[in-house]
Amino acid sequence: MPENSFKEELKERAKKIKVLLLDVDGVLTDGRIIYDSKGRDSKFFDVHDGMGVYALYKAGIKTIIVTAKGSRAIKPRARDMRVTEVFADVSPKSAILHKILKKHNVTKDEICFVGDDLVDLGLMKRVGLPIAVFNACPEIKQAADYITIKHGGRGAVREIAELILKAKGKWEELVRFYEA
Numbered sequence: 765m766p767e768n769s770f771k772e773e774l775k776e777r778a779k780k781i782k783v784l785l786l787d788v789d790g791v792l793t794d795g796r797i798i799y800d801s802k803g804r805d806s807k808f809f810d811v812h813d814g815m816g817v818y819a820l821y822k823a824g825i826k827t828i829i830v831t832a833k834g835s836r837a838i839k840p841r842a843r844d845m846r847v848t849e850v851f852a853d854v855s856p857k858s859a860i861l862h863k864i865l866k867k868h869n870v871t872k873d874e875i876c877f878v879g880d881d882l883v884d885l886g887l888m889k890r891v892g893l894p895i896a897v898f899n900a901c902p903e904i905k906q907a908a909d910y911i912t913i914k915h916g917g918r919g920a921v922r923e924i925a926e927l928i929l930k931a932k933g934k935w936e937e938l939v940r941f942y943e944a
Contacts, residue, residue, distance in 0.1 A: 778932070783864065785829075787879045790880035792921060793807045793808050795917060805837060814841070828864060830877075831853075832883045858890055876894075879904050881904060885903060893909060894909055897916035
């Protein structure tokens, strides 16, 4: 498919998105997990990704976290970003899709999922717009319709938020809000 045709098709699919599903480790974080001497974990989140999720919230687009591994660090960060819902300790991740479709009254074509590793593969194959972060494993990249320029935990989610908001014609409105 020619480059311009791909960009137009991606824009049309992004325009339909009402719910963004995000993995955590390797997508919202750089994939590193640090344990302290008491066994508590810490994660690195990127402030630009957080602003992207918050911008989606301001535009009325829901963000839902779906992670195979729970962590106490996730809920405070989700709250800061205005994430709609957090599903932790989910395996397989695709098992949660029906509940999300029903609860949020959306179709699979109105859902975008961002993943990076094999645990994301089933969900990637069941949503309207599957996206892989740049540093995703080969199988995830192959299942994706778009691969970010940025790495997971390093601005990839912000890149996706901008893609969706620009496709919907809402990016300029957001920029004007912050210019005031």
